[in-house]
Amino acid sequence: MKKIFIFLFMIVSIVNAQELNNKMKQYMQILKNQAQKDNPSFKQFNYERGENIFISEHIGKKGKLISCVSCHSSNLFNNGENIHTTKIIKPLSPLANSTRFTKVKEVKKWLRRNFRDVYNRVGTAQEKGDVITYIINKK
């Protein structure tokens, strides 16, 4: 019986960890509305598209091939390392680092900066929603 409770508790905490707070949900809704405006056939954000955004390499702001993985590593539960400064970056997954994806201002800031660094342009609403969907759900 005790084991079942522990099991249930673990499931609940995993589900909770994945759940975005209200401010973040509002932000995701704004992105979704914009994505629909940009593309009438848009249905919903997509994990696979997000994964591709995250792992694919592009000629970045510095004119060299770079991807999100270059600094964050492909394991979102591990520390990453800033390739320019060698500074450690804490895990990106909210399942490993509960402070991630809790502050809209922070999320906007890093999406703006990192799309420019990796793609040398700003991300579209759909791309932002896709990549967030990938990061918060990746196990």
Added chain:
Amino acid sequence: MKNLIIMIFLVSSIFADSFWGSSKKGVAPVTNNLYIAECTSCHFGYQAGLLPSSSWKKLMGGLEDHFGTDASLEPDDSKNILNYLTNNSAEKFTNYKRSRKINDSIPSYSTPIAITKTPYIIKKHDDISNKLIKQKEVSSLANCKACHTTANTGSYSERDIDIPNYGRWDDE
């Protein structure tokens, strides 16, 4: 007699202090929480006293291309950080030895935004082989704390240097 010696000692130490401008070592430590939160998420927390205010203004005016990386901030945050940096910049804290030397080394016609491009810092590091700087554990001259073990306190003294795969540095 003993009192007289103590008096002479006290007077001379006061005199020495005013003569040397009550000089402090290193640079003043970082105190601003916004600066720490925003700037040290990517790199070492360089003390404001490592550059003059003209350099900080130029640097903070170009955060969209910050050494090749987008480090842009919300306008309010950017303004507050710039205020902190210029209020604590090298030319205002020349009582700190490193701030004074960095500031004095920069010619009036130049406004370096990289601390590593200031003449004093270049000169202080010109004996160190490229191999030691480029090695994985250091990677660049900008990575102060890789060798200056007390850099985060604002102290860059020689006795606290420990270069990876080399050890202590003796300037003589």
